[in-house]
Amino acid sequence: MATESPKDEIKRRIDVVAYISRYVPLQRSGRRWRGRCPFHQERHASFYVDAGSGLWKCFGCGAAGDIFTFVQRINNVTFVEAAEQLATEVGIEWRPARQPDDRARSLRQAVLRANEMALRFFQEALQGPEGAAAREYLARRGFTEETIARFEIGYAPDDDQALQRYLAARGLSPELAAQAGLVHSSHRDMFVNRIMFPVRDVTGRPIAFGGRALDDAEPAKYINSPDTPVFRKGETLYALNFARAAAAQARRLIIVEGYTDVISLHQAGIENVVACLGTALTREHLAL
Ligand SMILES: [Zn+2]
Structure with missing residues (x-):
């Protein structure tokens, strides 16, 4: 064959x-x-x-x-x-890496594949028994099933080894999981007991995650992926992949503060809306 x-x-x-x-x-x-x-x-x-x-x-x-x-x-x-x-x-490689610049490209591709795997894991966890409280939170926010699916919202379980086990079982090395910003150097999962918002870039590649603590006693309410070979926080607008067409038609892009505000507005039919990742609007943001 x-x-x-x-x-x-x-x-x-x-x-x-x-x-x-x-x-x-x-x-x-x-x-x-x-x-x-x-x-x-x-x-x-x-x-x-x-x-x-x-x-x-x-x-x-x-x-x-x-x-x-x-x-x-x-x-x-x-x-x-x-x-x-x-x-x-x-989850495949388009072409094998040979040259040094191919190796950098190959690392970026590998990080994107790791993120895609993690995204599926978080989505599965949201639908599983461990995701019940997260589903309740999303329902209270008024998010529909369609919205949850469209924005690929997930849940990072309350177990700081859960994602590592899932990735390892699928052949992903611990080093790559760390390079993708999914696992701490201390071997704890980066995101634990959090609602997960995957961040895709304008071309739809899964470059990072935002996680909202499900436990209100958690001091860090929101955390984002650290900078990785495919993600630089200061340069990224959340939901730009969804907002771009509407923003071009409206000739206006609205920037709001958080993941959930963006999603609520999109669900309400206002689609030229993005959120700024990080604390400040940078020059790179405005250049987009
Ligand atoms: Zn046409």
């Missing part, structure tokens, strides 16, 4: 409807899914995604393609950059 190419493996493993839904709300329409085209302005939905073939097409502007061309167009990146992002999503 011939070896499957990375491109074919990505196409086979990626959930195209779930992926595109991060950018375009989709509704089922017969055998396909339908939404408003992200590539031209329209009132009526003429953008279709076919889960079976993995292809998408807009009958308004004629744009069409597969998941690779979707990522290229929506994020304005090259084919290789799109392929690397998608490879990270499904």
Whole structure:
């Protein structure tokens, strides 16, 4: 049997409807899914995604393609950059590292894969028995199931080894978990008994996490990932991946203070809103 190419493996493993839904709300329409085209302005939905073939097409502007061309167009990146992002999503490497600059790139890819794994772990924990109190908190905040899924909100259990065990069981080295900012040098998980808000960059890569303490007696109410090879706090706006299209249409980007405020506003239909990570708005923020 011939070896499957990375491109074919990505196409086979990626959930195209779930992926595109991060950018375009989709509704089922017969055998396909339908939404408003992200590539031209329209009132009526003429953008279709076919889960079976993995292809998408807009009958308004004629744009069409597969998941690779979707990522290229929506994020304005090259084919290789799109392929690397998608490879990270499904947990494979787009190409083996050989040169020194490839090794730095390879470390960034590995950190992103570690973050993607941690994100799934936090999501699973939120839905499990250990996540009951966290689910109650989110319900009190008025977050719907759709919002929790869209923002990929999770829960870091009250066990400072839980994430390490999960990552180790999936072959992730302790060194990499530390480099990704998921585990302290003291071998405790970075996030313990916290509601978890994954931070994706504008191109959708999982670069960091914010964690809100579930226990109100905890002095550090919010903590963020430390700086890592893929994350620099002073340069990141939370939810920019969700807000970018709406901000471009409204010609205005609103910056608020916290994760939960951003999510509440998006849920209320005000989507050109982001939050500033860190304490101050920096020049890098404004340049975005
Ligand atoms: Zn279109």
